[in-house]
Amino acid sequence: MPNANRPFLMGNTDETAANAAALSPSQAAAVTAIAMSCGAFAAYAVSLSIGRAPWPWWMQIPIQSAGITAVAAGLVMLVRQPRLGRIGTLLVAYGLTWYVGDLQFSGNRLLCAIGFCLFFFNAAVMAHIALSFPSGRLRDPITSGVVISLYCVILITQTARYIVEESPPPQVWGDPQAGTYSPWATAGTVAGMMLCTAVFALLIRRWRSERPVMRRSAAPVWFSAGLAVLIVSGFLIIALINAPARLNHLLLFGYATAVLLVPIASQVGALREWVGRANAFERLADFERVASEGYRELLAKWLGDPEIQIYPWLPNEERYANPTGGAVRFPKDSRRAKTYLEWRGQPLGVLIHDPSLTGARQLQSVATVTRIILEKEALQVEVAQASMMLFDSEVKQRKALQSALHNGGQEQIMGIRFILNELKGEPGLANSRATELIQKALDGVEELKQQIRDVSFQLFPPALEKYGLQAGVESLYDRLGLPLENVAIPETLRDQLLQGDEDWAKRVEHAAYGVISEAVLNARVHAGTDNICVTVSLHCDRLIVEVDDDGMGGAESPASSGVGLHRATQLVKVLGGTFKLNSPTDDGTHVRVEIPCTS
Numbered sequence: 377m378p379n380a381n382r383p384f385l386m387g388n389t390d391e392t393a394a395n396a397a398a399l400s401p402s403q404a405a406a407v408t409a410i411a412m413s414c415g416a417f418a419a420y421a422v423s424l425s426i427g428r429a430p431w432p433w434w435m436q437i438p439i440q441s442a443g444i445t446a447v448a449a450g451l452v453m454l455v456r457q458p459r460l461g462r463i464g465t466l467l468v469a470y471g472l473t474w475y476v477g478d479l480q481f482s483g484n485r486l487l488c489a490i491g492f493c494l495f496f497f498n499a500a501v502m503a504h505i506a507l508s509f510p511s512g513r514l515r516d517p518i519t520s521g522v523v524i525s526l527y528c529v530i531l532i533t534q535t536a537r538y539i540v541e542e543s544p545p546p547q548v549w550g551d552p553q554a555g556t557y558s559p560w561a562t563a564g565t566v567a568g569m570m571l572c573t574a575v576f577a578l579l580i581r582r583w584r585s586e587r588p589v590m591r592r593s594a595a596p597v598w599f600s601a602g603l604a605v606l607i608v609s610g611f612l613i614i615a616l617i618n619a620p621a622r623l624n625h626l627l628l629f630g631y632a633t634a635v636l637l638v639p640i641a642s643q644v645g646a647l648r649e650w651v652g653r654a655n656a657f658e659r660l661a662d663f664e665r666v667a668s669e670g671y672r673e674l675l676a677k678w679l680g681d682p683e684i685q686i687y688p689w690l691p692n693e694e695r696y697a698n699p700t701g702g703a704v705r706f707p708k709d710s711r712r713a714k715t716y717l718e719w720r721g722q723p724l725g726v727l728i729h730d731p732s733l734t735g736a737r738q739l740q741s742v743a744t745v746t747r748i749i750l751e752k753e754a755l756q757v758e759v760a761q762a763s764m765m766l767f768d769s770e771v772k773q774r775k776a777l778q779s780a781l782h783n784g785g786q787e788q789i790m791g792i793r794f795i796l797n798e799l800k801g802e803p804g805l806a807n808s809r810a811t812e813l814i815q816k817a818l819d820g821v822e823e824l825k826q827q828i829r830d831v832s833f834q835l836f837p838p839a840l841e842k843y844g845l846q847a848g849v850e851s852l853y854d855r856l857g858l859p860l861e862n863v864a865i866p867e868t869l870r871d872q873l874l875q876g877d878e879d880w881a882k883r884v885e886h887a888a889y890g891v892i893s894e895a896v897l898n899a900r901v902h903a904g905t906d907n908i909c910v911t912v913s914l915h916c917d918r919l920i921v922e923v924d925d926d927g928m929g930g931a932e933s934p935a936s937s938g939v940g941l942h943r944a945t946q947l948v949k950v951l952g953g954t955f956k957l958n959s960p961t962d963d964g965t966h967v968r969v970e971i972p973c974t975s
């Protein structure tokens with residue numbers, strides 16, 4: 377159950393690490409024991425190297441600090457970020473293997489052998505961390521093969537050296553005498569160079585293939601590890617060319633510094649999360665001042681995911697909804713993930729985001745900061761749904777009224793016309809004033825019949841419903857006697873629109889036709905021109921409608937252009953579209969409308 381006093385996140389299968397419970401007493405005791413054991417081992421190893429290591433005293437600080445820093449970072453990650461437990465374990469192993477080499481300075485033969493054989497093991501662990509960060513899992517067989525090869529090459533060549541070379545001296549990085557020992561030393565150096573090149577290439581490939589959010593999170597670790605790989609390659613080179621000891625010391629100092637940066641870099645993400653939580657409520661005012669789309673952009677910038685989407689929960693319908701009230705289509709591929717937000721046990725919304733953000737503590741701040749925003753957005757969705765219901769209701773009412781006028785009204789007119797013709801043919805009314813009046817009545821009936829047809833057509837043109845926007849506009853031009861060559865609408869438009877939601881496609885057609893018909897009628901009646909061009913196209917999942925005429929212009933706004941065009945404009949806005957009117961005096965009028973083709 378969620379905490380009743382604060383919002384929380386629920387992942388795809390279980391509660392995320394953002395709400396992980398505190399450590400149990402046994403777990404706390406285990407972590408404490410591990411920390412104390414690691415500290416004791418590090419202190420013992422460092423004490424062995426004092427006064428015996430072949431490097432200057434001033435290098436002791438960065439060299440000996442690297443291991444304990446890695447151990448501390450790993451333990452912090454295990455406690456504070458359980459979802460990164462694999463990396464935490466690798467960091468602890470990395471720190472311990474950093475001090476294993478110091479066992480060479482022990483007088484115990486077994487400890488010396490362990491220190492010698494595992495001296496370079498920390499390099500393999502570091503490569504493992506860099507190539508698997510942040511999940512701790514190696515993502516493909518090639519990467520796994522390179523890492524396993526590193527472990528095997530180090531273990532095999534160093535063990536073989538220890539057996540073949542009788543009582544070898546303590547191993548150091550970039551030993552200029554390495555080439556004089558045994559063929560196993562040279563073999564290990566050459567294999568190490570090849571594997572370092574492979575690790576560096578894999579880091580570059582990982583960088584190029586990852587999404588911006590992951591790059592932002594892992595860049596410090598990859599950069600530090602890449603620098604360390606380059607320095608290790610330098611060590612291997614100088615081991616083959618017998619370079620001076622001073623160069624060896626400089627490279628060792630650089631390597632220790634790079635190694636020191638790796639565990640620090642692994643905590644950059646946690647630091648960002650802490651800063652994000654600290655600034656969360658300071659940003660609340662910014663969130664409340666922006667509209668829904670602006671809020672999404674602000675959230676994307678905050679979390680570093682430009683494609684993030686957020687959808688509110690509709691309690692009355694028990695579903696998630698997009699801004700227009702439509703159903704949310706959840707991603708089915710692994711490139712996007714979803715996190716559910718809840719408040720006091722009730723669904724609040726869902727975030728569609730980069731998988732690297734799953735379980736991240738930034739999302740905890742999002743839940744806290746966005747509760748009010750999501751509730752407001754849910755109300756906006758309900759308003760949008762109500763507007764859509766009014767839209768559909770108006771279309772149905774217009775269709776019903778058109779049908780009533782076309783069928784019932786015209787039938788009544790035909791009946792009256794029949795009676796008047798019968799009356800006109802009566803013998804007693806020939807050559808009388810009554811005949812003249814009856815004829816005038818018949819003429820009035822014909823005029824009324826035509827007016828009913830015009831009103832019926834304007835309410836709901838049958839061709840629009842049956843055949844689509846192209847047929848509807850062409851029937852309008854035909855009725856007005858305008859040239860059809862001024863209409864440019866793709867014949868496949870309806871088929872393209874119907875590839876999505878059929879109901880939405882019909883709404884788009886009705887809104888587009890409303891704008892076109894009103895713009896055309898206004899141009900003919902008020903602008904005094906028959907040269908009216910209509911162009912309709914599809915671009916980036918949006919229907920673009922343009923109406924141009926060469927009339928007198930001067931229309932300042934849809935409202936000033938008449939009730940009909942104002943109504944059509946409002947329908948466009950209900951669908952999330954935009955309306956632009958450009959009508960300079962004596963230079964014609966240009967109307968441009970864009971309507972999204974999906975809800």
